Amino acid sequence: MTATVRSRFARGVRRSAPATWALGSRVAGLVASTAIAVVLARSLGTDDFGRFSVASSIAVGGSIAVAGGLNRAALRDVASLLAHGDRGAARSVIVSAFGAFGLVAPLGVLGTVLTGSVVIGWSRTVVLTAALALLLGLLLVLADVIRALGEYRVANVASGPSGGAAVALGFLVLSAWSLFRPRTADAALVLNLVAAALACVLAVTVFMARAREVTPRATTTSPSANPKHLVVAGFPFMVTQVALFLSLQVDLWIAGATLSEGDTGLYAGALRLMNVVRVPLTAAQFTLLAAIPALHALGRMEELERRVRRAGTIVTIPSVGALLVCVFFAGPMLALVLGESYRAAAPLLVTLALGQLVIVALGLSGNVLNLCGFERLMLVFSVGSLASSVVADLVAARLWGVEALAIASASTTAGSFVVLWWLAHRQLGIWTHPFLPSRRNLLPSAAISVPADAPG
Template identity: 30%
Template sequence: MEAAGTEPRRLSPGLLGRRLLSGGVWVLGGKVFIAASGLLSGALLARLLSPRELGAYFLVYSLVLFGSMLGSLGLQGAATRLVAQSLGLGLYGRARFVVRVALALGTLGALAAAATYLSLGGTLAGLFHTPALAASAGLVAGWIAVSVVQGLLGEIFRGLNEVRLATLLGGQVTGTVTGVLTVGLLVAGLGLLWLLRGEADLATVLALAVCAGASTTLVSGWLLGRRMARLPEGGAGRELPPVFGEVVATAWPLLVTNLVLFTLRNGDLWLLGAFASREEVAVYGAATRLISMVTMPLIVANAILPPVIAGLYAQGRREELERTVRATSAMTGLPALLASAACVLFAAPILGLVYGDYYRAGALALAVLSVGQLVSVWTGSCGLALQMTGHQRTMMAVSLATGAATLAAMFVLVVPYGIAGVVAARVAGLVLQNLLLWLAARYRTGMWTHAGFGALLRSVRGTG
């Protein structure tokens, strides 16, 4: 048990509002930087690599994200929830044990995922008709291993309410392990390549990505050690076994859910990789990368809400939690609507400006996908609410059902209709999934998560 004298930290509404505002500013600034840098890196890659090589890069990147998600074993969400819950209840020793268990399991997962890719690189190269997947197997495996550890460290910082460090160093709550520091290093490297050589091959680009991620991971590990040393003492060694079991029990449904969601988001690219040309993959990949303009507000919300949801729910403050979640959804809904409108009305010019005229062919895909993502933003952080309140199995069940149906539809439509068929199936599946998660969050937690402008006004008055 914890040492006597540790007390839960109860946040007043004003302090909670200021914490959300402060975290939101950091996350928004970081995500704006990452989005702008992502556009810049995409533009540089489109000029350094041929369309065929760029299509191969998009495939590699999606496989790296999948491998890192598989290797993380669902530990990111588990660590965020259990660390934040422990701090909210004043159980500092338990929080320390959660971090140790998560890092130990995450390291094993990273090594296993990297080894798995090394053994399957040749098979994947044949499946996607992309020899580079086998030729660069060592670099891809290294990128996967680094990404697992980097994402886990970032989510531990988020659970510790260190939103600033999670933003700077990375985390996987958004489906990517990319942080501000990693993106900055990668863009700087690509910029130097473009200025000095004007072209590059895929192996050089992958080597830059591995070096950027490894540098960030080393900095993250050092800073986490310093942060953990400042936690108050408490807890006994006998707590370790139950903490281990709780971490595992929380993580495995999240792993299944994350893999299904990731496959749903990237199955379209994989199917096109198997049944279409690398050039078509490049065009579609360029369109999907710009979707971040619509989802960025929700990404910001999902980066600051996990410790808040876990902490308030553990303390039984349900009405306050619902008001906070719905107010945050309202704040994210309006900018997402504007971004979606821009993607619909100016899809071709935006693609041409960022990637070049060759990629304007992805305009229809960008427009339709942006509408589907808008639904995700307006239903709010419903999936996150389920994860952070102990209902991860409900989210897993919904994700499995909708993910399987969506992938089946994409598989049926990819050959006769190509990109258009894949986009239609993906958007329909995305809308269905978010509506079901929205209803499931209400049923399991008693809270609505969609945008609530009345809740936003009350929160603003309370903060003021």
């Protein structure tokens, strides 16, 4: 290998490192979360597993409210100031961001308590849920500030649903350890709290070291270095994030509020198994996050369509295989993975899998719209989609029970993605559904040549 080849290889490795860490961290978190579900489903039983699943889902949704969108607002402003070399002003924004966190976090915690009281009923579980939401919200802000400061490894490990790979792996170790295996929903929440606290300690340590290295004491200020400004700037981010999260989780909350704990546990077990099917789709999203806005900014729409549809083709093959297993072997798979008591959730898993099949078949339409300048359209769409899901799921669960809830959830979610697929074509003139599988369509695309000053 010549010196030139080695140099190009080293540059390629450095450029791909952030994407590799992002993808690896998200996949590790998903795998760990699935393993946690297996451990808890077997150790808690359907009643407590359902209660824990609802509580942890409320905590994750509450963490978004606790963060108040400050994670994205601070990431945008700090990264922009550092890109212009204004390190002092960047430090002042960071200080203001944590001041703003002190304003919005109590409201997020209060919202979590109120939501938990309605869905679960007032109890110690609600207190633990609110505490977990506070830690996960702090971790969201820390992770994105660390990312803005250029430390992508810890940022990627500590970010994502439920606290990312750091919390998921820590929780898995604690849950699997025989001396501390949880037997109740509250015990499982305590272990989740411990894992989140350890991840926060790691994030704070890295943040302090990185902040001292990258940003000196503030000698200049920025117009955005004001807690009230950051609260206002973060609000749209928070609304969008909460709406998108709830559109995927509201059915579980409705199950917890309207159905028995046993039925809720069965429904939660079927949902958790769907995480395995979502792994390829998540992987495709992370591999294209930088390419989508770059190609759109350069006006290379034909190439954008080709890359998105090719990624959809590659994703479809393992996803469809997993979905077919869910459809034809639902009962045996649930019994094997989660335990014999979950075999009764087979009809629920089949229904949810069929809905997921529609989502996979339509590709990455939502990501394309969000990354190509249609954030407001996505905000309106996500709120409308959430409202329709709440109405349909609530009516179905109250009138006909858990199986009707699964049908309503799968139908509304699949219908929403059909609308997104159509909107992507209407607004951008491209399709996002996969190509027909072939050797040509499965070969990886050539690397995108993007000018240094191009957006994205």
